[in-house]
Amino acid sequence: MTLVCFVTGVGNATAKELSSTEALVNRLVEESQKHQKTRPGDPHDLLRQAETYAVELASDVSAYNHWMLQIIQGYVKKGQIEEAEYLVDRLPGYGSAQAHALLALHYARLHQADKTEPHLIAALKQVDQMSGLSAENLRSQCILALYHLGRKTQGDAEMGKLGRLSLLSLETELHMQGLVPAIKLLDAKRRLVSVPDQGEDERRARFLLACAEQQFVNGEPDLGKAFLEEIGMMSVQNGLPNAQRVLLDLARVARMGGQEQLAKKSLNLFLKCCEAYxxxxxxxxxxxxxxxxxxxxxxxxxxxxxxxxxxxxxxxxxxxxxxxxxxxxxxxxxxxxxxxxxxxxxxxxxxxxxxxxxxxxxxxxxxxxxxxxxxxxxxxxxxxxxxxxxxxxxxxxx
The missing domain is CATH 1.25.40 (Serine Threonine Protein Phosphatase 5, Tetratricopeptide repeat)
Structure with missing residues (x-):
């Protein structure tokens, strides 16, 4: 199992012992808690308590990693970066890669290149051993970090390894965070030519919303409004209201751009969808x-x-x-x-x-x-x- 080599302290275990799922889980729980005895900080901290309860999820590595990443993010939000750093290499499987990417992006947003680099290297090293959607999501985080550091050339090279749908989602984030130049509606529509209409209306709409929001932030309300009108046309032609979550963000962005009527209409339609369920x-x-x-x-x-x-x-x-x-x-x-x-x-x-x-x-x-x-x-x-x-x-x- 590939996850074995990433579990702290498991590398020296015998092959016979690791052949048992139960033994592996028991070892994971043991290792994840062993450090608590000597670990600095407040053991009664709410996030430390959350760690203890997360251990009960150790039999499901995916669930365990998911919640440990939420806990690491909690430490970052509270400014307890030492606690976050402490946990990064203590996640099994590819959880450590996800944690490294999380911290890389955190430091990159602060333009702390020296602290970003080791996490970025660790994340990219592991992502090359992964496949599927989880690998593409992780690579996208690394690319965002590279763009925050101004390393566009390296980021673009990594983009070439993404599928077209993951690439569009990444570009949406880049526009939302103002990491790429704002574009006009015609250029955005050209970009969407390669994205299938079928089943991807929400993804397409979110890209257009990100472009609209960027124009509003840049003080270009007319350019932003054009994107919102395009989304409105999509809703008529393709039944976009079925992608309900878009409506709420459409309302938020429309109000931000001074389009009060569209904002109210979108929110009311969202609420009517809720009532229909x-x-x-x-x-x-x-x-x-x-x-x-x-x-x-x-x-x-x-x-x-x-x-x-x-x-x-x-x-x-x-x-x-x-x-x-x-x-x-x-x-x-x-x-x-x-x-x-x-x-x-x-x-x-x-x-x-x-x-x-x-x-x-x-x-x-x-x-x-x-x-x-x-x-x-x-x-x-x-x-x-x-x-x-x-x-x-x-x-x-x-």
Missing amino acids: GDGADWKPIFMTDAVGVLLAWQQNDQAQEWLKQAEESMAKVFVLEAPAAYLAIAHQHEKLGQVQEADDLLLAALKAGASYKHPRARAEAEVRVCLYFSEAGRAMPAQISKFFSQATAEVAQ
């Missing part, structure tokens, strides 16, 4: 809370409250495995409104939902999510939630 649609409450976020940004708090209530009401039939993510999304909007108790009640509900599902992964993911939530919110866990964590830990230990 049955309450059993797992994504319905999350979509609604995304709209609430836009309404709050537009200072339309009364309408935001109404949709937040509908989002909560739609939770009744959500599949329990998906429930924690929805509860946290709703809690986040309550937090913005200063409704801390309501947020805490939902966070407790998320933990209970995770604990009610038979597979231990559901419990662990819910626990990690809640730790990350409080870390980002910058406040301590209330007693009711800390008590739940203590009880859950005791139950697992039995």
Whole structure:
């Protein structure tokens, strides 16, 4: 198995021992926690707690890496870069490559080339051993880092290794971050000629949105408006409203560019799409809370409250495995409104939902999510939630 050589301390194990999946998982858990005994810093830090709960996901390397990357990102956001650096090489499989790419991009955005370089080298070395979409996503992160450092030639060479759809997504990011010159609509349409219409309307629309936003940022409202009109034509011809998530970003960008009528129309259409879904649609409450976020940004708090209530009401039939993510999304909007108790009640509900599902992964993911939530919110866990964590830990230990 290729992941063996990347697990800290596993390289010297016997082939016989590593032939057992159970032995490998046990070793992963052991190694991931061994450093806690001598590790500096606060062991009660919320992100450190999240690490502990993430270990319960070790039997699923993909899930374990996903949440550990979220934890590393949490350390970066809080400015605890030493903690992030500490974890980079402690992820199994290609998780370490993803972590190196994450830190490379972080340092590159700060134009700290000396700190970027070792992470960039480590990420690119591993990505050449990978394949598929995960490899292309990782390579795209490295290219973004190179562009932030002004190393366009090297970045362009790496671009040649991307598939055309991943390349378009990367170009969308480059325009969003202002790392390439703004282009006019005609040039953008020429760029899209090689992208198939079928099934890729959302990807095409997001590219056009990024170009529009860049023009608005550059003080060119008329050029930006032309892109929005093109997306409108696409919606009529191809049924773009089915790519629902585009509508919310279209509303945001349109308002940014002073196109109030289009912004309201797009948001209302998004909300109508939400209403059309049955309450059993797992994504319905999350979509609604995304709209609430836009309404709050537009200072339309009364309408935001109404949709937040509908989002909560739609939770009744959500599949329990998906429930924690929805509860946290709703809690986040309550937090913005200063409704801390309501947020805490939902966070407790998320933990209970995770604990009610038979597979231990559901419990662990819910626990990690809640730790990350409080870390980002910058406040301590209330007693009711800390008590739940203590009880859950005791139950697992039995």
